[in-house]
Amino acid sequence: MLKHWDLFLAPYKQAVEELKVKLKGMRSQYELKSTHSPIEFVTGRVKPIPSVLDKAARKGIPLDRLEEEMQDIAGLRMMCQFVDDIPSVVEILKERNDFEVVEERNYITEKKESGYRSYHVVLRYPVQTIEGEKKILVEIQIRTLAMNFWATIEHSLNYKYSGNFPREIKERLQRASEAAFQLDEEMSKIREEIQEAQVMFSRKKEK
Ligand code: 0O2
Numbered sequence: 001m002l003k004h005w006d007l008f009l010a011p012y013k014q015a016v017e018e019l020k021v022k023l024k025g026m027r028s029q030y031e032l033k034s035t036h037s038p039i040e041f042v043t044g045r046v047k048p049i050p051s052v053l054d055k056a057a058r059k060g061i062p063l064d065r066l067e068e069e070m071q072d073i074a075g076l077r078m079m080c081q082f083v084d085d086i087p088s089v090v091e092i093l094k095e096r097n098d099f100e101v102v103e104e105r106n107y108i109t110e111k112k113e114s115g116y117r118s119y120h121v122v123l124r125y126p127v128q129t130i131e132g133e134k135k136i137l138v139e140i141q142i143r144t145l146a147m148n149f150w151a152t153i154e155h156s157l158n159y160k161y162s163g164n165f166p167r168e169i170k171e172r173l174q175r176a177s178e179a180a181f182q183l184d185e186e187m188s189k190i191r192e193e194i195q196e197a198q199v200m201f202s203r204k205k206e207k
Helices: 002-032 049-059 063-069 085-095 145-161 167-189 191-206
Strands: 041-046 074-080 100-106 119-129 132-144
Touching: 002 041, 002 074, 002 119, 002 132, 049 063, 063 132, 074 085, 074 145, 085 100, 085 119, 085 132, 132 145, 145 167, 167 191
Parallel strands: 074 132
Antiparallel strands: 041 074, 100 119, 119 132
């Protein structure tokens, strides 16, 4: 049984490893050019089997339809400093020819009821296997550092309360989401100042 799941997850693991290298490479290219990088850092993970099974049960996805219907078995996150960096990253992803963007979900303009904000892009990514090419779905979540902070905290609390937050916690999370939004707005307003300081700082490090 374990072997079956290991085999199932293998192309997803390979895709996450390959895409981590590729997306981190984008950041290195900006660094080499000493220009502002819209990408702060990149993480990736393969959904653990118990979470795959939970989600399939919750969303009524038959196990023989996982490849077609569960889009985030392979997942990556790209963190940006500023909200305005997010459309630039999405454009760069769409221009690449090593995968195809098949779906986009904008939870920044359409914030989720929980307070969650992020931009989701679903890719069809070709993995080379010993049996030939296999195209799999991969979800990339693109968000600011503030959105990521909120989502990480909310995700841990969600785990603790299994989604049934006490009212006080729910309200605090809503307020925290609003505060994260304000933080993004304020940082955007002094974006140029921040970027000038960062260029000065990186030049000083190079000396
Ligand atoms: P994990 O543990 O992050 O891997 P659904 O899961 O029904 O909301 P769907 O259609 O699968 O939605 O895809 P969607 O909406 O693009 O996003 C699913 C993923 O987005 C979630 O994965 C989370 O990573 C993130 N996400 C969506 N809504 C929230 C939220 O309210 N709070 C937080 N913290 N993250 C959210 P999973 O499956 O939860 O798993």
